[in-house]
C-alpha cells in the first residue's frame with residue numbers, strides 16, 4: 001500500500017504524534033485561502049508516490065502569497081519521474097534540526113518484517129521476528 005505524505009501525517013495526528021500543520025489543495029486558485037490555515041512561511045510539496053520530490057523542483061518554500069501562487073501553479077501538473085502532480089500539500093515551514101528517513105516493509109507474516117532507517121550517511125536495515 002502506498003500513501004502520500006499528507007495521509008501519513010493525518011495518521012500521525014490521529015495517534016497523537018506531533019506533525020507540522022498542513023492542508024492539501026488540487027487547484028492553484030484554492031491555495032491562498034487554504035494557506036490561511038497554515039500561515040507563512042509554508043512549504044508547497046508535490047504529493048506523488050516517489051522520493052526525490054525536492055530535487056525535482058516539487059518542494060518549494062513560499063514566504064508570502066505571491067510566492068505561494070507561483071509555486072502552487074508550477075508544481076500542480078508537474079511531471080515528477082513520470083507521475084503527474086494532482087495535489088500539493090501546503091506544509092507549515094519548520095526549523096529542521098536533524099532529518100531522518102525511515103521505511104518498513106513486511107510480506108504478510110510478522111516474522112519477516114524489516115525496517116530501514118537513514119541517518120546522515122547511508123541506510124541501515126534491520127530485520128526482526
Ligand SMILES: Nc1ncnc2c1ncn2[C@@H]1O[C@H](COP(=O)(O)OP(=O)(O)OP(=O)(O)O)[C@@H](O)[C@H]1O
Nearest residue numbers: 020043050051052053054055056059091092093094
Ligand atoms: N515542512 C517543511 N519545513 C521546512 N523545510 C521542509 C519542509 N518539508 C520539506 N522541507 C525541505 O524540503 C526538502 C525536500 O522535502 P522532502 O525531503 O520531504 O521530499 P523528498 O521527496 O524526500 O525530496 P528529496 O529527495 O529532494 O529530499 C527537505 O529535505 C527539507 O529540507
Ligand SMILES: [Mg+2]
Nearest residue numbers: 051052053054
Ligand atoms: Mg527528502
